[in-house]
Amino acid sequence: MTMQVKQISTALGAEISNVDLAKVTDDQVEEIKSLLTEHKVIFFPGQKLSQDEHVEYGSRFGELEGHPNLKNKRLTHPKIFEIAASSGGIADEWHTDITFQDSPAIMSVLHMVKCPELGGDTMWSNLNAAYEALSDPIKDLCEGITALHDARPHGKPEKTAIHPVVRLHPISGKKILYVNEHFTRRIVEMNIEESDMLLSYLTKWVTRPQFTVRYHWSEGTIAMWDNRSTQHYVVNDFVGERIIQRVTIMGDEVTGSSNPRWKPALREGYSAVTTHDKQLINHLKDKKAI
Ligand SMILES: [Fe+2]
Numbered sequence: 001m002t003m004q005v006k007q008i009s010t011a012l013g014a015e016i017s018n019v020d021l022a023k024v025t026d027d028q029v030e031e032i033k034s035l036l037t038e039h040k041v042i043f044f045p046g047q048k049l050s051q052d053e054h055v056e057y058g059s060r061f062g063e064l065e066g067h068p069n070l071k072n073k074r075l076t077h078p079k080i081f082e083i084a085a086s087s088g089g090i091a092d093e094w095h096t097d098i099t100f101q102d103s104p105a106i107m108s109v110l111h112m113v114k115c116p117e118l119g120g121d122t123m124w125s126n127l128n129a130a131y132e133a134l135s136d137p138i139k140d141l142c143e144g145i146t147a148l149h150d151a152r153p154h155g156k157p158e159k160t161a162i163h164p165v166v167r168l169h170p171i172s173g174k175k176i177l178y179v180n181e182h183f184t185r186r187i188v189e190m191n192i193e194e195s196d197m198l199l200s201y202l203t204k205w206v207t208r209p210q211f212t213v214r215y216h217w218s219e220g221t222i223a224m225w226d227n228r229s230t231q232h233y234v235v236n237d238f239v240g241e242r243i244i245q246r247v248t249i250m251g252d253e254v255t256g257s258s259n260p261r262w263k264p265a266l267r268e269g270y271s272a273v274t275t276h277d278k279q280l281i282n283h284l285k286d287k288k289a290i
Contacts, residue, residue, distance in 0.1 A: 003031060007039065012126040012230065013213035014039040017046075021222055022053045029060045032224070036107065037171050041124045041213065041225040041232075048220035049111060051245070055079050057222075058109040058247035065250040068098065069154035075245070085116070085242040092236035093153070094125070094207050095182030097227050100151040102161045103252055105227045110246045112217045119238030122223075123214045124230045130206040131166060131177040142166050142177065144261035145190070147199070148280055149183040160283045162188060164256030165202075169229050175257050176229050179203055186276045189262040195276070206231060228252055266290070 004017045016035065019028060021044055035042055049057060055077070058064050067081045075082040083091070098104040131139065142165045151159035165187070167178045181203040187195040214235070215223070225232060264284060267277065284290040 003028070003035075005035060005039075008043075008215070009213035011129055011211050011213060012040040012124060013043070013215065014041075015043045015045060017044075019044065021047050021057050022049055024057065024060065033061070036224055036226050037169075040126055040230050041215075041223065043215060044222040044224075045218055046220055047111075047222045049222060051077050051080060054109065054111050054222075054245065055247055058249065061109070062106060062249040063251055064247050067248070068101065069151055069156055069159070079247055080245045081248060082113075082243065082245045085120075085238070091182075091232070091234045093182040094203065094231045094233045095180045096127075096178070096231050097248065098250075099149045099163060099178075099180060099183045100156075100159050100161055102254075103250065104161075104254070106249045106252045107227050108225055108246050108248050110223045110225075110244050112219055112221045112223070113245055114241050114243040115217050115219050116238035116240040116242045119235060120242045121214050121216050121235045123212050123233045123235065124225060125206050125208075125212045125232075127176045127178065127206060127211075127229050127231065128169070128172075128174045129211045130208070131175045133211070134177070134205070139166075141198075142202070143175075143256075143258050146188045146256070146260050147179050148185050148188055148276075148283060150185050150279065151183070152185070153182055157279065158282070160279065162283065162287075163254050164258075164260070166257045167228070168255050168257050170253065170255070172229075174229070177202065177206055178254070180206070180231050186280060188264045188280060189260060191265045191267075192276050194265075207233070264290070 003019045006015045064079045145165045150157050167176045
């Protein structure tokens with residue numbers, strides 16, 4: 001059986017057919033890995049995997065972990081993270097998953113269990129295309145700086161990580177613009193006003209329509225996204241229940257395209273003059289960086 005691949009937007013995304021994910025061979029797993037690196041998000045309509053088959057399929061791609069902060073409300077399977085809209089699970093801010101950790105997710109395998117009657121599409125953006133479309137001066141600036149991310153959306157602002165603003169994809173070697181509106185709080189090497197200006201620009205820039213794909217779901221579809229080169233966003237326009245189940249392959253190692261060129265922009269005496277300064281100071285003290 002040869003897999004059929006249909007690209008669904010210019011920026012990223014492909015639908016894959018003619019494969020049964022409950023019975024994939026090792027060769028097919030390798031092919032799917034390379035399709036994922038190339039297209040960044042891939043969809044397998046009409047699969048309808050059981051929970052055990054979903055976990056078994058996901059584990060072909062690496063070590064699975066439950067969500068570090070959020071607990072399932074309805075489901076007890078330890079390796080599946082379920083998000084039901086009726087319990088407030090609507091990820092309607094652009095984000096890359098779990099970037100508040102030093103080691104975020106490598107990829108996710110999502111099962112669309114219950115679709116709303118209308119709406120509830122998901123969008124993804126291509127962070128390599130977003131980087132490449134920047135002007136040379138902004139590219140140069142971004143390659144010299146890092147950003148603090150936190151888990152404030154999960155009620156845990158003390159969980160923080162610093163990542164380069166431009167990272168290298170570990171397989172393709174391509175440059176990725178790695179800041180997101182949900183978890184990224186400030187540029188480490190800029191004062192807070194400059195940081196707010198640049199982050200507000202970059203986090204909007206990555207969501208420009210020409211960098212994105214918008215996917216309309218059908219029940220049973222399995223989607224996989226490369227969490228290292230994309231962001232995603234659920235369009236919160238639906239009425240009725242929307243339930244997804246996801247397994248997450250953890251263990252990403254984030255490497256910058258170059259080292260930071262400047263020191264952290266802390267005010268004289270490290271005084272905690274703003275919430276963001278205080279948070280950055282605490283992070284750097286924890287890491288014994290100041
Ligand atoms: Fe997400």
